[in-house]
Amino acid sequence: MSKTSSRTGTPILLKNLLLLEPSFGETRGGYEILIEGEKIREVSDTPIQSASADLVDCAGKVVMPGLIDSHVHSMHSEVFTRRLEEVPLTLASARGAKRLKDMLDRGFTTVRDAGGTDWGMKQAVEQGLIPGPRLFIAGRSIGPTGGHSDGRSRTNPGYPCLCCNGQAFLRLIVDGEDAVRKAVREQMRQGTDHIKIMVSGGVASPYDPLMSEQFSDAEISAAVEEADAFGRYVAAHAYSASAITRAVTLGVRTIEHGNLIDEAAAALMAEKGAYVVANLVAYVAMKERAADYGMLPEMLEKNEMVIEGGYRSLEICKAAGVKVGYGSDLLGALAEDQSREFSIRAEIQPTIDVIRAATTIGAEIVRRPGQLGTIAPGAWADLIVVDGDPLADVTLLEGQGRHLSAIMKGGAFYKNRLGKGA
16 A cells, blocks of 8 residues: 655546446446546546556446545544643644544545634645645634533633644634724634534533523624624534524524524525534534543533534434535544544434535535546546445444545545546
């Protein structure tokens, strides 16, 4: 096996493969794929002629788009995030780099960070300094005092200095319309692709009730207006149907989690073309192991409130026509379960729907349809080669990448067990 991010400039012709293109809805044989530079040049069910290309024999394995996780936190290297107050910035950055590498090892060639990763880490990946997926970043998530972004203890009456430890990357606490506008502008100045705000209570925050609603209408509208003016969009952490309805009515584009959505809120989302990013694996993993890493009992109690709702939310969204992206939202050591979302969702959804959530729908969420999440001419050459058909056994996409013979990002093999051959 080789791992490399080098690119020679020589075209690559993939032969002897089964193609899992999400738009097909099935795996098809007889295809070849020509890659030139960072993009796919040609996809054909007849032989492709290219005298200059390096031939890669895929040995009858399945080629599919690289995976997209639409809700990660690469800088959240502790399950109980208050522990990051003891983590220096240098160590936090090193941990974040390792988490990104692990994601790429699992076949995730694109991830959307929902709070924590900054422009510097994105540049490190783009410049080839560290291996990792394509990054679409939110910078620091924005929330009000006492809300899901506020991780202080009850005995801390002030705002701690977050500039010198691992918490620095994670969140902003702001109150009032003007403060929200400034915070959003600052995140966009720092190179974010989208804005993350908190509009309801959360599981991994100790004191806010899960059903609480956070930020006023004016504050939410301010965030949306500023993001729109800059050509960006707002993603909102929201669980309850009322919080979802309020956020979407005010112009929020994506709802993160959405476990307690109801039919009326889903109908509104469908009307507005808004997306849900679900992450059932986070609740399962927290139930199983989060207490071992210091998560507080009151957090775990809230986790119990949303687990079953997560499954129901997928059914409600499908009935309403709401597109649901693939998310993981795993903190600290739980991140090793990132790919487990596939088998969890496949318990109640057709496997092709789960794969589309992690490919074509993910591409829409990051506003790159036709460029990501597909094997098609003109798309970026981000793909994985699987040792079997994930439509028959979705667990082939799990196992920390051990079932992946190759991972390609931007036309360069990051992992390649295939070698060359006619």
